[in-house]
Amino acid sequence: MLTAATEVFGQRGYAGTTTDQVAIAAGVSQPYVVRIFGTKEKLFLAVLERALDTLMAAFRRALAEVSDIPVHHRMGIAYADLLTDRGLLLSLMHGFVLGSDPEIGRVARAGFLAVYAFLKAEAGMTSEVAGDFLAHGMMLNTLVGIRMLDEYDTNPDARELLEISMPNKLPMLRGRQGSAQA
C-alpha cells in the first residue's frame, strides 16, 4: 500500500492525488486507506519517510561497497538506481517543493539536510562537491518529473540532456515508457 501510494503521489503530487486513487492502485477500498494511515497527510508523510529511508540505505550500501569506482560515482549510480522504485524520487521532489506546508516542510527539510550531512560527514565530500551532487540529483528528479523521456526520440536536445544527466540508465528507463513513470 505504501508503494502504491508512492507511485501515485510521485505522478500527481500531494494535493493532486486522491485517497481513492491510492486505494485503487493498492487494490483496497478508499476508506481503508484512510483507516490505516489516519489522514491523507499522514499517508504522504509515511511515503516521504520511507523514501528517505530507502535513499539513505542505498547510499550507505554504495559507500560500504568495495570497488575501484570512486565513492562519488558509486553514490550517483545508487541514486539513479532508485528510479526503479517507481515514484520514490518524484514523491520526494513533490515533498521538497511543498516547504510551505508546516508538516511536510519539516520532514522534507530534515530529510534533505540529513542527506547533505551524510554526503559530507560519511561520504567525505567537501561542501562544494556535496552541493554539486545534490544539484545533479535535483536535475535528474526534474527530468523524470517533466517526462523528458517522452521527447527522447523526437528532440535531439532532449536526448542529449538525458544522456548527459543519466548515462547508463537510459536503456532501463526507455523499456517502460508510456506507463506510469518513475
Place this chain on the structure above:
Amino acid sequence: MLTAATEVFGQRGYAGTTTDQVAIAAGVSQPYVVRIFGTKEKLFLAVLERALDTLMAAFRRALAEVSDIPVHHRMGIAYADLLTDRGLLLSLMHGFVLGSDPEIGRVARAGFLAVYAFLKAEAGMTSEVAGDFLAHGMMLNTLVGIRMLDEYDTNPDARELLEISMPNKLPMLRGRQGSAQA
C-alpha cells in the same frame, strides 16, 4: 492577477491552489478569475508561459550586457534575480514535476528545452556546462521551495548549503522571511 496567481501557485502548487485563493490574492471575486482565464488549468498555463517569457527575457538581457564578468556567471545572477518575482521560479518548478499532465507537461517540456537550447546556441555553453547550469538552477528552486531559509539561523548545514547555492542573494532574501516566499 497573473502575478497574484504566480505567487499562490508557487507556494501551493497547481492542484493545491484554489481559484478562490488566487481571487483573494488578486482582490477580485472567484468567478471573475475563472471568467477571465476560462479554467484553472488555463490560468496555470498562462502563469507558466509568463514565467518562461520572463526567464528568457532575463537571460537575453544578461547576455547582451557589456561586462567583464563571464557570461556564464552573469546568467546565474540573472536567474537568481528572478527570486524577486515571487513564486515565479517555484511555479515553474511545480510545472516541471507535473510532466504527466498532458497540457502542463507539454508546455513544461517545451519551456525547459527552449532554455537548454538557448544556453547552448546563444550563450555558447557546451552541453555539459549547460547541464551543470540547469542542475544548479533546479537546486536553487528546490532550496527555495523547501524553505531552507527557515533553517538558516538554526542549522549550520542549511546555512552552508544556502551560501554555496546562492551567494550574494541571501541578504535580499533574508529580509523577507516568514511571509509568502519566492
Place this chain on the structure above:
DNA sequence: GTCTATAGGATGATAGAC
C-alpha cells in the same frame, strides 16, 4: 482486517444582474 454507505465540506464553473 476490510468493506459499504454516507455525511459534510470544499471547489470549479455557470447564470445572470449591475
Place this chain on the structure above:
DNA sequence: GTCTATCATCCTATAGAC
C-alpha cells in the same frame, strides 16, 4: 468588467456491518 448566488461534483473522513 465585475459581482452575487448557486449548482454539481468531487473528496476526505466517519459510522458501522461482516
